[in-house]
Amino acid sequence: VTSERGREPRVTVRADGGRADYPVVLAGGALEWLGELARERLPGVRRWAVISDTTVAPLYAPAARASLEGAGLASSVHTFPAGEKNKTRKSWSILTDELVEQGLGRDGGVVALGGGVVGDLAGFVAATFMRGVPVVQVPTSVVAMVDSAVGGKTGVDTGAGKNLVGSFHPPALVLVDPTTLRTLPPAQRAQGWAEAVKHGAILDEPYLRDLERDVEGLLGADAAVAGAAVARSIELKAGVVGLDEREADVREVLNFGHTLGHALEAESGYELSHGSAVSIGMVLEARLGESVGVTARGSVERLAAVLSRLGLPTTPPDGLDAARVEACTHRDKKVRGGHPRFVLLERIGSVAQEGGWAREVSSEAVLSVLAG
């Protein structure tokens, strides 16, 4: 995925019914092109606010700013303390006020430089700043690259739950430089690959085979291997979100593993990380599919094997209260009419579609897979 500027791989993501399509540019070293690409894509933006967290800013904000200034673009850097616990309305308020003080106007723009938390929070700042300014997403973690930077979801958490406040705000540009994964702690890399496994499981069996083959390169952040996986995940996700930006219908397939995943995460008081929760959630929801006769036998085993090799958990934490987790699925954002809904695989690489992309399953069946 290293290539010359101007010849780099690109994916175009359809957004807002074709009125807000945006390119994803992916190449080793692409961070150096930020200024040039931002100027090309958004010639009307007169000042850029680079938003990052206290972990990522020292690593990459100087390069981002140098690239913007090299392209003749004014910029400032704004940071917040790293961590999901700071993805709050308070951080959003503080950053917004900093941007106003900095003199950013309607002709300003935001660069979201960092992992998933940065992308969500900075994206929400951009979505609501003077009723919306453009955001360029520059993901530096696996989960942000393969999942959150594409699709336009932005938001913050409240005391009552994750992402309860937010907007759809498609980025104007996504710039992916896989060499930035070298500075990501190995445990966090593994977390992100859970979403890549999901893309293979629901949409593309050959891609899952590639991931199975490349486990070592993925964990080692080999730029070529990681870049190829990121590129395929983005293509797959872009295909789905382009069909349906507002997450009804087809976009639901991306929730595979997430109904139980979110419930496990919440029930652990967010001790369990998102990637681990989704890893367990995928195995349990595949088992749920097998138990109700929808999912081909052997799917659970194959999923659990690759997730386990990636260092991800595949069984619920000890001492889990199955009834509480099951109850928690009834409070999911995806609930309709009070009933939780599950995306079930038909087999690896394909989602069962009978009766919609997600369906209700009896509480008994859910309790049964949770009990193991």
Added chain:
Amino acid sequence: VTSERGREPRVTVRADGGRADYPVVLAGGALEWLGELARERLPGVRRWAVISDTTVAPLYAPAARASLEGAGLASSVHTFPAGEKNKTRKSWSILTDELVEQGLGRDGGVVALGGGVVGDLAGFVAATFMRGVPVVQVPTSVVAMVDSAVGGKTGVDTGAGKNLVGSFHPPALVLVDPTTLRTLPPAQRAQGWAEAVKHGAILDEPYLRDLERDVEGLLGADAAVAGAAVARSIELKAGVVGLDEREADVREVLNFGHTLGHALEAESGYELSHGSAVSIGMVLEARLGESVGVTARGSVERLAAVLSRLGLPTTPPDGLDAARVEACTHRDKKVRGGHPRFVLLERIGSVAQEGGWAREVSSEAVLSVLAG
């Protein structure tokens, strides 16, 4: 504007390039139809949160709720202290948390019941609640009916300025019941008619003539007279925002009187109300147009006369610091490249378009009209 349900006057507003068009239903007594219309328009919404302020809720929330319940729709009422000073991120947070506690989900909806502050704040709650739920705007003040309920602008103020945080979130339905104007204090009615005068001044000379004829009925909240004016203002505004939802280009004409109006309002520390500031702003910007030879002579005189008969001020407050007001226009949200821009009339009923819908004018000319 009184009519039978099913035969009431409607205007369709184009939004989001035709993908989010919404009806404005206008009739005396229409508040009674809220439940029925909400159910027809949004059959998927399972629970409604009626957001209002402490002034309007006691007057109309019971009727709104009764109508929703009469249509078999679950609802709850949420209030915040009346007044622009409460159009804040804090009120937005509190209301959002109440909706979560109330169990509102993605399949919920918001009814914004009240004046402009309620519409902006409740609209922003809806825009950001779980990344967006539908909002039904039920304006009960003149300014909300003729201006803010249509167009999709939502937002809150920050310490640094008005509407610095917000979203475009077109309503799913606007329900206008002009009989609710009877409970509006007369001084506030006059404030709202300033925007109606603006619509006549920029777009429709015969409409301005109607307003001149109907001053007494407008001030007295005669339902037929007020309803006819509201209907015409909505038609005119809908025509403009439908062409261009994102406020570039044509939508700029709606800023007539607002560049100086906002500056006067801010410079007074918001002692001067919005309608009064816009009234003065229109007279001054018409004078600006006359002084640079763009606006037909006599326009100032005619505008000032009708505004004055409506009880609105037409000259800046005593002791005004013209230089500070002029400096303030440079910090306007509409500034591009540091230069404030002004919508200038060609004559009453028409905006001068040469070089765009808004243009830069020399600081000297601006200072001169401010100095009187």
